Amino acid sequence: MFKFGVLKTDKSSKARLGRLLTPHGEISTPAFIPVGTQGTVKALCSKDLVDLDAEIILSNTYHLYLRPGDELIKELGGLHKFMNWERPILTDSGGFQVYSLAQFRRINEEGVMFQSHIDGSSHFITPEKAVEIQEFLGADIIMAFDECIPYPAEYDYCKKSTEMTLRWAERCLKAQKRDDQVLFGIVQGGMYNDLRKICAEELCNLGFSGFAIGGLSVGEPKEIMWDIADYTASILPEDKPKYLMGVGTPEDIIDGAMRGIDMFDCIIPTRQARNGSLFASTGKVVIKNSKYTRDENPVDPECDCYTCRNYSRAYLRHLFMAKEILSLRLNTIHNLHFYLNLMKRIRQAIENDSLESLVKEYKEIYGKVMC
Amino acid sequence: MFKFGVLKTDKSSKARLGRLLTPHGEISTPAFIPVGTQGTVKALCSKDLVDLDAEIILSNTYHLYLRPGDELIKELGGLHKFMNWERPILTDSGGFQVYSLAQFRRINEEGVMFQSHIDGSSHFITPEKAVEIQEFLGADIIMAFDECIPYPAEYDYCKKSTEMTLRWAERCLKAQKRDDQVLFGIVQGGMYNDLRKICAEELCNLGFSGFAIGGLSVGEPKEIMWDIADYTASILPEDKPKYLMGVGTPEDIIDGAMRGIDMFDCIIPTRQARNGSLFASTGKVVIKNSKYTRDENPVDPECDCYTCRNYSRAYLRHLFMAKEILSLRLNTIHNLHFYLNLMKRIRQAIENDSLESLVKEYKEIYGKVMC
Numbered sequence: 058m059f060k061f062g063v064l065k066t067d068k069s070s071k072a073r074l075g076r077l078l079t080p081h082g083e084i085s086t087p088a089f090i091p092v093g094t095q096g097t098v099k100a101l102c103s104k105d106l107v108d109l110d111a112e113i114i115l116s117n118t119y120h121l122y123l124r125p126g127d128e129l130i131k132e133l134g135g136l137h138k139f140m141n142w143e144r145p146i147l148t149d150s151g152g153f154q155v156y157s158l159a160q161f162r163r164i165n166e167e168g169v170m171f172q173s174h175i176d177g178s179s180h181f182i183t184p185e186k187a188v189e190i191q192e193f194l195g196a197d198i199i200m201a202f203d204e205c206i207p208y209p210a211e212y213d214y215c216k217k218s219t220e221m222t223l224r225w226a227e228r229c230l231k232a233q234k235r236d237d238q239v240l241f242g243i244v245q246g247g248m249y250n251d252l253r254k255i256c257a258e259e260l261c262n263l264g265f266s267g268f269a270i271g272g273l274s275v276g277e278p279k280e281i282m283w284d285i286a287d288y289t290a291s292i293l294p295e296d297k298p299k300y301l302m303g304v305g306t307p308e309d310i311i312d313g314a315m316r317g318i319d320m321f322d323c324i325i326p327t328r329q330a331r332n333g334s335l336f337a338s339t340g341k342v343v344i345k346n347s348k349y350t351r352d353e354n355p356v357d358p359e360c361d362c363y364t365c366r367n368y369s370r371a372y373l374r375h376l377f378m379a380k381e382i383l384s385l386r387l388n389t390i391h392n393l394h395f396y397l398n399l400m401k402r403i404r405q406a407i408e409n410d411s412l413e414s415l416v417k418e419y420k421e422i423y424g425k426v427m428c
Numbered sequence: 429m430f431k432f433g434v435l436k437t438d439k440s441s442k443a444r445l446g447r448l449l450t451p452h453g454e455i456s457t458p459a460f461i462p463v464g465t466q467g468t469v470k471a472l473c474s475k476d477l478v479d480l481d482a483e484i485i486l487s488n489t490y491h492l493y494l495r496p497g498d499e500l501i502k503e504l505g506g507l508h509k510f511m512n513w514e515r516p517i518l519t520d521s522g523g524f525q526v527y528s529l530a531q532f533r534r535i536n537e538e539g540v541m542f543q544s545h546i547d548g549s550s551h552f553i554t555p556e557k558a559v560e561i562q563e564f565l566g567a568d569i570i571m572a573f574d575e576c577i578p579y580p581a582e583y584d585y586c587k588k589s590t591e592m593t594l595r596w597a598e599r600c601l602k603a604q605k606r607d608d609q610v611l612f613g614i615v616q617g618g619m620y621n622d623l624r625k626i627c628a629e630e631l632c633n634l635g636f637s638g639f640a641i642g643g644l645s646v647g648e649p650k651e652i653m654w655d656i657a658d659y660t661a662s663i664l665p666e667d668k669p670k671y672l673m674g675v676g677t678p679e680d681i682i683d684g685a686m687r688g689i690d691m692f693d694c695i696i697p698t699r700q701a702r703n704g705s706l707f708a709s710t711g712k713v714v715i716k717n718s719k720y721t722r723d724e725n726p727v728d729p730e731c732d733c734y735t736c737r738n739y740s741r742a743y744l745r746h747l748f749m750a751k752e753i754l755s756l757r758l759n760t761i762h763n764l765h766f767y768l769n770l771m772k773r774i775r776q777a778i779e780n781d782s783l784e785s786l787v788k789e790y791k792e793i794y795g796k797v798m799c
Binding site: 097102104125134139140141351353367368369371378382385386387 | 474495512739742747
């Protein structure tokens with residue numbers, strides 16, 4: 058039911074063209090996964106995502122567990138049916154959100170106790186519970202429950218945490234009941250390559266079908282992030298998908314793809330869209346800028362997204378300044394199109410042995426203003 | 429360029445089937461005009477409105493004058509182009525908003541001085557200015573600048589105000605430069621039939637091409653509203669469109685259509701959608717109600733709108749409770765479809781001599797819960 062294959066590897070980098078088969082369809086890799094936290098990519102409906110050619114979306118276990126509840130979603134036929142999305146879904150384990158959103162969390166070997174950011178209610182999530190929730194939600198790809206190590210962190214803390222993450226990973230595998238979902242392990246280890254190595258190797262031995270690199274983009278300098286990501290990607294098995302969680306800017310995605318990363322997810326395109334910050338082939342368009350007041354051009358003259366085909370910068374600026382709801386939707390469509398189109402271009406470039414020139418274009422022309 | 433024709437009059441009421449031809453297309457009447465205050469029907473794009481079969485929308489002169497400015501919209505090719513809407517548009521005169529939204533307004537014979545609700549800036553709108561703004565915006569149907577009399581108001585005040593509204597109406601006609609827009613007069617007169625009569629007759633003599641009944645639904649009891657609307661509609665010429673401004677509930681629209689009203693606009697379907705209050709053939713669906721938590725049915729099993737074809741009450745409730753942006757769009761699509769479908773059914777019923785049974789259905793089965 059699941060199959061991952063590398064179709065081609067780039068000559069000048071570790072970038073690879075692949076295909077991931079899931080019960081709800083195929084995903085071409087390198088892939089960007091739009092984030093639909095609460096069972097909707099903010100401001101878009103499922104048809105918008107199909108029109109955007111999104112092949113997979115991510116939804117957050119932590120949020121859906123708290124509201125409307127995983128049991129409810131199971132009862133209603135699972136997340137695909139609930140949100141009317143027939144293509145693949147990936148759910149995270151909830152681990153990252155417990156650390157970043159929940160209050161008064163306490164971690165022990167058994168699991169994590171935390172209070173909901175919505176109503177303060179207390180919850181206890183174990184690795185087994187995280188798998189159960191994700192089985193109730195019914196995504197195609199589910200993630201092992203891990204501890205996301207903050208930055209900076211001492212070696213001893215990282216070592217103990219990583220060892221616990223490994224024990225949790227094993228418990229997740231044992232807890233898995235459904236055979237129509239694939240479980241990915243998450244490599245932790247803080248900013249220490251030796252811990253990353255131990256974690257990656259042990260997860261491999263446990264027999265996961267895919268691997269995420271977690272605990273990055275948590276405040277560390279970018280050089281460190283790439284040092285760790287590069288090393289971790291290099292020791293993960295080549296015949297399994299490699300997923301860099303929570304990354305990143307368009308530049309990051311190119312950098313990641315060149316290091317052999319197959320999957321990315323990030324809130325940047327959707328959140329920045331809602332803040333009026335739009336990606337374009339000429340750099341960033343901050344739509345509230347007064348220079349766009351009378352600008353009849355589309356956000357990006359080279360873009361063929363729905364927003365650019367139909368609306369001017371002047372109109373989008375007006376919608377943004379007037380705080381109109383439509384602004385959120387049109388901006389989100391544009392930014393997601395930019396990201397998904399970037400992935401298409403990366404895949405085509407690997408196919409055509411032209412990745413180097415694509416990288417040059419993105420980096421030299423507008424790489425610097427992308428962050 | 430403008431033509432209005434009554435195709436058929438109902439046997440059992442004054443309801444009539446008509447067609448209004450404008451430079452941007454035909455409008456079948458009785459028509460409901462969705463309100464797109466700031467150059468967008470909140471949460472929808474122009475394609476959504478086409479998909480909903482909306483034949484005309486309304487935009488607010490007051491809002492667009494203040495932001496982004498009528499001169500800007502003119503420079504960018506007019507409102508149709510600005511918002512990418514190729515079908516007819518009606519703009520109000522700004523009169524009603526000056527009274528309901530602006531601060532520190534002062535009215536004299538020349539015009540109205542007011543302060544913007546956005547930034548407190550001072551503005552002076554005269555009848556000539558109101559026409560100029562609407563010519564800059566470029567709607568197909570524009571409205572004369574009037575004073576909207578509050579309720580309750582003494583006879584003497586109403587008389588003086590109505591006389592001024594008539595002088596302003598004449599000034600609007602004289603100020604009109606474009607010949608591709610049709611100017612409607614607005615009948616005022618407060619809750620006094622004799623003043624309504626004077627106003628209607630005088631507007632007729634001035635040669636307006638269409639007539640609105642203004643100053644209703646401003647706080648008066650519904651019996652009084654219908655008494656005035658009924659009387660005013662009855663004395664307006666039968667060969668010109670009659671437009672009841674700012675009305676109303678589905679029940680009101682049926683009541684209005686039976687009194688010979690051809691056009692309606694109201695924020696009820698769109699505003700109530702954003703508040704989670706949805707119209708259905710079985711009555712109101714207040715989507716946050718906990719009884720919909722596990723409800724897999726569409727909002728209205730008899731509805732074939734995009735929302736009902738694709739999403740359950742349970743999902744819509746979740747989106748509403750989680751304050752998701754998509755909630756606003758899906759709810760708005762549903763409620764506008766309900767209104768536009770009601771208009772289609774009214775028109776079909778006039779055509780098929782079955783208006784009485786349609787009225788019975790709406791009033792007896794769920795009329796009471798509609799308000």
